[in-house]
Amino acid sequence: MTNLPLALLNIQQGWSSDFDFTRFGDVFADVSDPPALIMINEAVQWWANLGRGKYAAALALSRMFGVHYAIEIGWLDRSDHPPALVYDTARLQLTAWANEHSCTNTALRNTAEFVLADSGKGPSDPPDLRVRLQHFHFSSATRRLAEAEILAAQARQDVPTIVAGDLNATASGPHLPDRDWDRVRERAPQRLRRKAWQPGGAGTPWVADTRAVDTLIGAWNPETGQREDNPGLYALAEDDWHQRGARPDDTLVGTTNTRGERDGGLLIDWILRNELVELVPDTYRVHIPAPGRQHTDHRLVTATVQMSASRS
Numbered sequence: 001m002t003n004l005p006l007a008l009l010n011i012q013q014g015w016s017s018d019f020d021f022t023r024f025g026d027v028f029a030d031v032s033d034p035p036a037l038i039m040i041n042e043a044v045q046w047w048a049n050l051g052r053g054k055y056a057a058a059l060a061l062s063r064m065f066g067v068h069y070a071i072e073i074g075w076l077d078r079s080d081h082p083p084a085l086v087y088d089t090a091r092l093q094l095t096a097w098a099n100e101h102s103c104t105n106t107a108l109r110n111t112a113e114f115v116l117a118d119s120g121k122g123p124s125d126p127p128d129l130r131v132r133l134q135h136f137h138f139s140s141a142t143r144r145l146a147e148a149e150i151l152a153a154q155a156r157q158d159v160p161t162i163v164a165g166d167l168n169a170t171a172s173g174p175h176l177p178d179r180d181w182d183r184v185r186e187r188a189p190q191r192l193r194r195k196a197w198q199p200g201g202a203g204t205p206w207v208a209d210t211r212a213v214d215t216l217i218g219a220w221n222p223e224t225g226q227r228e229d230n231p232g233l234y235a236l237a238e239d240d241w242h243q244r245g246a247r248p249d250d251t252l253v254g255t256t257n258t259r260g261e262r263d264g265g266l267l268i269d270w271i272l273r274n275e276l277v278e279l280v281p282d283t284y285r286v287h288i289p290a291p292g293r294q295h296t297d298h299r300l301v302t303a304t305v306q307m308s309a310s311r312s
Contacts, residue, residue: 001306002116003280004091004129007035008271010166010298014044014081019053021060026293027300034065035302036091039164039271041135043084047073058086074110074133075100083110083133083165092116095123107150110134113159126310127159134165136212139194144169144212152215155232160276160307163216163233166298169195170266171213173220173227175241177254177267181206195266208266216272233272236303240284253286255299269301280304 007028015023038061046053051073058071067088074083087094096113103109113127121128134151137143144167151163170176181196185206197209210219217235218227225248237252244250254265273279283304289295 001278001308002128003304003306004036005033005283005304006162006164006271006302007031007038008040008164008269008301009038010041010269010296012042012296012298014042014046014053015295016045016053019056021057023295024057024060024064026289026295027287028064029290029293030287031300031302033304034067034088036088037131037162038069038086039131039133040084040086041133041166041269041298042081043073044081046084047082054084057084061086070094072097072099072112075106076135077106078137081135083135085110085112085131085133087112087114090117092129095125095127107154128310129307130159130161132161132163134163134167136165136167136169138168141169141193141195141197141209141211144209145215148212148215152231152233155216155274157232157275159310161274162277162305163272164270166268167213167216167270168268169212170208170210170268171217171220171235171238172208172210174222174248175246175251176208176210177251177265178208179266181208195268213270232274234274236271236273236279236284236305237267237286239273239279240303243279243281253288255286255301257289257294257297257299265299269298271301271303273305276308276310278306278308280306 054071058069062069069086070089072085076082092114098109098111110133112131114129115121116128136147196206198204216233218230221228252267255267255269256265258265285302287300
């Protein structure tokens with residue numbers, strides 16, 4: 001098996017006001033193993049001005065970790081907040097990248113295929129890894145559910161696959177961090193529908209809307225203590241929880257930097273895998289920034305995975 005360190009980060013507005021990527025030093029301050037893949041949401045305007053933003057980001061990361069990173073910018077239909085894919089060329093060679101120029105099927109865009117750099121394989125060979133970047137709608141639960149349903153229908157087990165991004169929703173289960181939705185309703189009722197819903201209709205309690213993520217990894221059955229109807233994707237956060245003993249009181253760490261007095265953050269930044277990928281024990285981590293060094297509204301997520309051989 002091949003080990004690959006991964007990183008996922010939503011950069012608020014892509015730091016596009018000044019493209020000061022020295023902030024990476026604070027964000028990755030406690031990351032010693034250079035990620036083979038860095039998956040980024042909100043690469044705002046990184047494509048503009050001859051791509052100076054994206055190349056500045058890749059150069060800053062390359063210098064910081066001492067490896068050569070290449071970068072691709074993806075596509076988003078609703079705004080100029082596309083994802084970006086950064087990869088270590090000494091470990092991975094890109095053989096396919098689906099964006100608005102190379103792929104007419106919008107459901108397949110932001111998909112990359114790689115071969116291992118030392119494999120001797122090329123674009124005509126089966127890929128060693130498939131990566132699908134996602135950024136679900138920030139305010140519409142209906143859109144998120146539709147995006148998840150399309151993605152779940154495409155879950156395949158032919159190639160080791162990683163699905164990663166800001167899904168803007170949490171999942172069901174007592175071990176997932178939640179919010180006091182009554183307090184949200186009192187403070188900012190217009191925000192309720194962004195992450196919550198009333199499954200019982202008007203007059204009934206507001207609860208976290210978990211339908212989109214549950215569509216991808218299966219809904220939690222409180223009687224069995226397991227997820228059901230999984231389409232073939234698994235969350236690294238939950239893999240780590242199982243490796244730690246799967247205690248119901250062992251609440252997973254939220255991935256947003258929401259202040260405690262605002263009920264804390266939810267786990268909405270997800271790295272998912274298919275059955276050909278495994279989480280290396282004790283490697284999943286949500287990095288909580290040091291005081292005064294919070295440069296984005298989301299936290300860095302890192303993990304190391306092992307890949308099995310592709311199925312022919």
